[in-house]
Every structure is written in C-alpha cells, then in structure tokens.
Amino acid sequence: MINKLLFCLVCCFSAISIGQVSFTNEGDLLGNYPDHSEVAVDMNGDYLDDYVRVSQNGIGIDYSNGDGTFNSVFYTVPIENTPNWSIAAGDLDENGYNDLVLGNGSRVSFLYANANGTAYTETPFPQFIFSQRSTMADIDNDGDLDSFVCHDVDLSHPYRNDGTGTMSLDQTLIVTIDAPGNYASVWVDYDNDGDTDMYLTKCRQGAAPGDPFRDNAMYTNNGDGTFTENAQDINMRDNAQSWSTVFEDFDNDGDFDAFIVNHDFQNRFMLNDGTGMFTDIIGGTGINANDLGAWENQAADFNNDGFVDIFSELSKELYINNGDLTFTGIDLPFDEGAIGDLNNDGFLDVVNDGIFWRNNGNSNNWVKIALQGVESNYNGIGARVEIYGDWGMQIREVRSGEGFSHMNSLVAHFGLGTATTIDQIVIHWPSGIVDVIEDPNINEQHIYVEGENILAVTDFQKDGIKLFPNPTVDNINFSLPGLENTAVRVMDVNGRTVLNTVISSENSIDVSGLRSGAYFVQLEVEKKLVSYKFVKR
Numbered sequence: 001m002i003n004k005l006l007f008c009l010v011c012c013f014s015a016i017s018i019g020q021v022s023f024t025n026e027g028d029l030l031g032n033y034p035d036h037s038e039v040a041v042d043m044n045g046d047y048l049d050d051y052v053r054v055s056q057n058g059i060g061i062d063y064s065n066g067d068g069t070f071n072s073v074f075y076t077v078p079i080e081n082t083p084n085w086s087i088a089a090g091d092l093d094e095n096g097y098n099d100l101v102l103g104n105g106s107r108v109s110f111l112y113a114n115a116n117g118t119a120y121t122e123t124p125f126p127q128f129i130f131s132q133r134s135t136m137a138d139i140d141n142d143g144d145l146d147s148f149v150c151h152d153v154d155l156s157h158p159y160r161n162d163g164t165g166t167m168s169l170d171q172t173l174i175v176t177i178d179a180p181g182n183y184a185s186v187w188v189d190y191d192n193d194g195d196t197d198m199y200l201t202k203c204r205q206g207a208a209p210g211d212p213f214r215d216n217a218m219y220t221n222n223g224d225g226t227f228t229e230n231a232q233d234i235n236m237r238d239n240a241q242s243w244s245t246v247f248e249d250f251d252n253d254g255d256f257d258a259f260i261v262n263h264d265f266q267n268r269f270m271l272n273d274g275t276g277m278f279t280d281i282i283g284g285t286g287i288n289a290n291d292l293g294a295w296e297n298q299a300a301d302f303n304n305d306g307f308v309d310i311f312s313e314l315s316k317e318l319y320i321n322n323g324d325l326t327f328t329g330i331d332l333p334f335d336e337g338a339i340g341d342l343n344n345d346g347f348l349d350v351v352n353d354g355i356f357w358r359n360n361g362n363s364n365n366w367v368k369i370a371l372q373g374v375e376s377n378y379n380g381i382g383a384r385v386e387i388y389g390d391w392g393m394q395i396r397e398v399r400s401g402e403g404f405s406h407m408n409s410l411v412a413h414f415g416l417g418t419a420t421t422i423d424q425i426v427i428h429w430p431s432g433i434v435d436v437i438e439d440p441n442i443n444e445q446h447i448y449v450e451g452e453n454i455l456a457v458t459d460f461q462k463d464g465i466k467l468f469p470n471p472t473v474d475n476i477n478f479s480l481p482g483l484e485n486t487a488v489r490v491m492d493v494n495g496r497t498v499l500n501t502v503i504s505s506e507n508s509i510d511v512s513g514l515r516s517g518a519y520f521v522q523l524e525v526e527k528k529l530v531s532y533k534f535v536k537r
Contacts, residue, residue, distance in 0.1 A: 093165025
C-alpha cells in the first residue's frame, strides 16, 4: 500500500492571491526500483508528464494516464552509462518520442526511443568526460536539437545534430573557454533579442578565490552562429564556487532574472534591468545569502499565484515568491527532484528518490501550454511563451536541462491566481515564427503547433518576399517590387513599437538608429498583414 503523508505548508502572499502549498507522499509507483537522475517529461507523445528513471538494468517509466493514475512499465535494456550526474530529454530524431542524453563520471550516451516509443537504444561516446549538467538546445538554430554537456575537469562537450538525430562531438558548435570546473549550463534569452544564450555556472575544487577557473561565464548569441563570452560586462561573472543558476522572470516585468547558489561566498539574486544588465539584490529578498552549499537549484510556480518560486537545497527548501521581489522561506520534507504535473491537475509535483510528491493544489487557476515545432525543433525547446491578462504579463521558456541534474517538464506552466481569463498567448518560436492565440480557456492544457495561429501571413515569403541584407547595419531592402510609400512598423521581441516609417523609393527602410538585436518588421501587403524577423548589428 502506498504510504501517504500529508505535509501542509500554509503561507500568505501579497501578490495575486493567497495560496497554500502542500504535498502528499505517494510513494514509489514502480516499487523498489534503483534509479539515478530523474525525469518528469512526456515519453509517449501524449503531452502528459511521465516519471522516468534510468538504471544499469533498464528504464522505468510511470506513464501518466492524465487522471492521477499511472501505467508503470520497465524496459529491460543494459545501460552502459547510467546518468548518475545529469540527464536531459528531447526528440533528437523528431519521430514524436523523446530521447535522453545521459551523463556520468566518465562518458556521455544518447538513448533513443524507437518509432513507437516502446524500446530504447543507447549510443555511447568513447571520449572521457566527467559530465555535470547535460542539456539539449538548438545551438545552431537549424531546426533540430543539439546537446551540450558540462565537463568537470576539462573543456565541455557540444554535440551537433546532423538533422536525423545522429550526434557528433563538435567543438565548433559553440566555442567555450578551455577550462575545468563546468558545473551547470542553462540556455536562456537573457537579453531579449530573440535568440538563445548560454550561462555556464562554474566551481573548481581547490581553486582559491579569484582563480579564473571559478568564473561563471555568459555566452551571448551573436545571431550569426557565434557566441561571445561577456559575463563581466553584464555583472554575471560570479567567482564564488557556484553550482547551478536558475533564470526566471521573478518580477513579471518581461525579462529573466537569475538566482545563483554558491559554496564559497554569498548566494546571489540578480535582477535584470530589461537590457541584460544584472544587479545583485539578495539583501532585500528575504533569502538567506549565507545559506551556502546547495547543489540543486530550480524554480517554478508551485502555488499557482502567478509568481515563480525558488526550490533549492537550502535550509529552507522552498522560497515562496511574494510578488514584490521578496520571498518567504518554508520547510519541505524533500529538497530536490524533477518538476512536472504528473497527475495533470494543473499543479506542479516533484519526483525524486523513487517518491512521487503530489502537489495538493489550492483554488488558484492555471494554464499549461505544450508545443509542437514544425520549422523549429519538434519539442519547441528554446521557445518563449508569454501570457497577457489583467495582471500584466508572464513569460516562460521551454528548456531541456535546468538545475544541476534532473529533467523537468517540457510543458510551459503558468499560475493565474484568482484571474479567470487570459487575454492572449504569444509564442515566439526559435525559427522566428510568432503565434498569437486570443482569449484561450483557463484550467486547461493547450497544445499548439508552430504556425497554426500565426499573426502575420508568411505566404509572401514563399512567393519571393525577402529582407536583405539580414543581418543588417543600416538598411533593410524588400525584394518584392512596388512597395514604395507602404507604412512599416518595426517591433522589438517584446512587441513594443520602436520605429514607424515608410518604404522609400529604393524599396528599403533605414534602421541605422536601432540598437543591435532582433526585430520584426510589419507591413500590409494586398490587404494582409505580414511580418518578418531581422537582426540589426
């Protein structure tokens, strides 16, 4: 019989609503099962979060039925590289079933699902790597998932996807500093320019304060397939033996802030000013800056009040976001795990060490958004999802690999508090396509296919409308003739209008006055509104 222990944790909030957080220990669904780094992600293509564990004898999956019950299956297959350090999930070969990248103290493997998700094949790599955080992301933005695995004692390993799911170790995919101490990578568009950057959290055993091997690094995407390390320029080059960093929009102002757990000096809460510059404000947050030594570090909205909470291996395991950049620390009977909505009730659960910790929920509302890429990778990893309502806006990114070791759901989850409507959902896909959904239902999971709710009409692109040069420095030219004097609106990636102009007699517009970054140009052609992405250098 499953042992159920109810832990009720009641907290008050000054934000959207007053909410409760409580979890029930539902025990081990698969029974006494030896496991390693755990996963809370859909594995059979039904967009319901499953509980996945990998051991040397095989793969155990508790498939969610969507009603709080599970179909537990164990696939017997010898696993050469058990993921005792980290694991990440994504559909590498785009057959509709998620694959896994496994990292341990000596090797990396890719574990592929077959054509119907009922068997798995491991492809190990021979190169030595003491892997830490494993991730998947479309690093070269070619429409398929690549992988990046941190190396504790040497240069980290990027793996390039050839478009069929076949991976190859390729150091040119992203050029990082040839140094040890790479503990956790996270892919995030921190500067809101429409492409994904990578923050590398670093710790080097035995290195003294000031040693550059301890320097956290930000690899900013230049939009042309290259990355520039600029952590010091944006005040993110921490040197305090960091283990992992979370990026979320903790104040709901449209940009991603960061929380860093350290082992040598204070933890840091880095507030993004909207331009990608960060300031440490931990002294005013209510989080204990000197509570050092955490490994895992994650974040999610556990009470569905509309503000993202911090879930870390600190003395207070859960810091509830009060909605004003202050947090209230509470105790939990667990301090890490994979996060997902395992029983499909709209509230985020945690699984770890063979235990399913069910979130008992409250009266707050919610919405979940699952993605299926077409031009972008199948999972929509790297997409930015925004929701708008009376409260303002909330944003999430779909990421494969966060925290230090586990793998969280690939479904974007939003708490709504007491709000009963959503005005709009906006999805920015890695391809540059933007889907807009008006007035969606709440307390549901929606599945959106890339391009099916597109605001702009892109048929003209297929018929010959092109913007060039792209990227540009001064001018954008339009390949379609006869557009002279057509009104044009230029918007940044947040949808703000930054330029209203008209197309000149040379069939171009002047964008020299814009800052570097990604933009969308919008105009009306043949009574249809069209928009295209361009990059200003």
